[in-house]
Amino acid sequence: MPELTDSPDTTDATAEIAEIAEEVLEAPADAPVQKTFADFGIRPEIAGALAEAGITHPFPIQAMTLPVALSRHDIIGQAKTGTGKTLGFGLPLLEHVVAPDEDGFSSLPAPGKPQALVIVPTRELAVQVAKDLETASRRRAVRVLQVYGGRAYEPQVEALSRGVEVVVGTPGRMIDLMNQGHLDLTRARTVVLDEADEMLDLGFLPDVEKLLARTPATRHTMLFSATMPGAVVAMARRYMTQPTHIRATDPDDDGATLKAIKQVVYRAHALDKVEMLARILQARGRGLTIVFARTKRTAAKVADELATRGFASGAIHGDLGQGAREQALRAFRTGKIDVLVATDVAARGIDVDDVTHVVNYQCPEDEKTYLHRTGRTGRAGKTGTAVTFVDWDDIPRWGLIDKALDLGYPEPVETYSSSPHLFSDLDIPEGTRGTLPKESRTRAGLEAETLEDLGETGKKVTRQRTDRGRDERGDGGRGRGPGHRGE
Structure with missing residues (x-):
């Protein structure tokens, strides 16, 4: 690899x-x-x-x-x-x-x-x-x-x-x-x-x-x-x-290499991606998992869809108040949920050592984003798995990432939720479907974590910019929109 x-x-x-x-x-x-x-x-x-x-x-x-x-x-x-x-x-x-x-x-x-x-x-x-x-x-x-x-x-x-x-x-x-x-x-x-x-x-x-x-x-x-x-x-x-x-x-590298990470890349179809993800989440040995999305809307939608399929999931993105974001992070760290769906900006600073899998539900913007996402697993001497879904429209973008990082996956293999290689690549039990069996639903869930009243300010005030170079609030962590100096 x-x-x-x-x-x-x-x-x-x-x-x-x-x-x-x-x-x-x-x-x-x-x-x-x-x-x-x-x-x-x-x-x-x-x-x-x-x-x-x-x-x-x-x-x-x-x-x-x-x-x-x-x-x-x-x-x-x-x-x-x-x-x-x-x-x-x-x-x-x-x-x-x-x-x-x-x-x-x-x-x-x-x-x-x-x-x-x-x-x-x-x-x-x-x-x-x-x-x-x-x-x-x-x-x-x-x-x-x-x-x-x-x-x-x-x-x-x-x-x-x-x-x-x-x-x-x-x-x-x-x-x-x-x-x-x-x-x-x-x-x-x-x-x-x-x-x-x-x-x-x-x-x-x-x-x-x-x-x-x-x-x-x-x-x-x-x-x-x-x-x-x-x-x-x-x-x-x-x-x-x-x-x-x-x-x-790391030995024999320049200090920036992320090792011990198994990487797989699939060309996925939009209508089949949630089903693919749900089957991947039932792989043998899977622990805490972060699923990355490019947009706040997608992050919220995927987290909700996984919850309806029986998974203990939560989301962090810019349209959530700070209390809800901290609730999801605490639940993730303590194992009440084991799937966290996040946008890139909202996930900055998450420091959890026991993440076994990272799934790029949408292709990263560039090679640096790929490194930041994938680096959430395989940490502190542990191994990890990184799965990337590439939509047809994102093939050119992925080609640039692959070339820049010399990953060796210039043309992702077309993959469906029923593809045999998906099961063998990720050690998914044969016969797995996209709904978590009731006997496997053992985690307490997001609701088991307290939602604190933080006296929040600036909640969803003006989050105009999500482009690289600013955070999702566009205010440097101040916590309010323009015109709210006194808060």
Whole structure:
């Protein structure tokens, strides 16, 4: 099976990074690490909290990052999602935060003002990063606040007024809170930029630079990105001081390869695609599955159709409020549902390690989108399966993707839900039909997950643009449409 390599339109900025980096460190992404977190000198409270969660040994990117970051040296971390980078930056961040009940808090220049800032491109990633930080700091009184659009301002403003140590959020909402005088970044001694290339794609780098400009010049800065486009390198040059460049690489590749993923590509017929999908979802060994659609309408329709066929499914797309999106994500992570139908933008930042299958219900827009979608499986040393449906009209588009990535599938084989090769390729039991048998309907379902009242703002206000370069709301995560400055 051919490997997936990085998109050719991504700038190879290794030489440029070398000009500003003081040192370059590389580690195989799947190399075993013998040391425990405690061996790296992490606070006993943090190491103990991780151990309670079953986390004792770091991933390679964490083992490489910890000694450098704990010494407060700037870092450019090059690693794709799923390599464990959150704890790589999160543990050093927490190590240098002083909680309200700890020695030294009262002597801080401004107790209760944010001491650390994590800037992420999407709401979903903000939730995931904050959750990981809260897990690691469970034995301490560190206050972690999530700020992003789609949630009401008031609780975020109230939390900031009471005092927080760590703020995790999207650029748009952070800018708004900062401009209104609620978010004070002048005491943020640690700043993390996570998935910087995604923020570039979404057009958020100008907002990120505004935030950086309001933090102390002596801050500790860590930037993480799967790829290093020129604009990201230029930002690192402006805002970082002699950073160490750390790369989590796979053996014999350039660090962007996605391995251990079985890829199959079928030319499918529109009226038969749901039936094909329903049979694929009954393959032996299938676990959590993400189904990607290009449009919000298709995502909603497919999720509803699967539900009527007995599958525990949910959807995330731009026409859903933040509460409904978080409900679906929680249900997916906890296994109440095992099929999540998503648009590309809504799925940004989803970080779930146990995804066994990815299905491209509609052909991706380009090779980069294909890589992002397919990379949701085969993570953390596990194997995965990626299935792509190509409509007749999308054959030329698929040809460009296949050529760019050298996948070896220039002409997808015409496939129906009854095709024998569909069953043999994906290990679908013979005789499987497109409705899940009642005895197999064992998951609790989406309704079993609580739908929280988030006091949502800007819900389905003006989502005009869904083109590449902006999020589905077009507002940088602020959570409202034009003309709603006060929200």
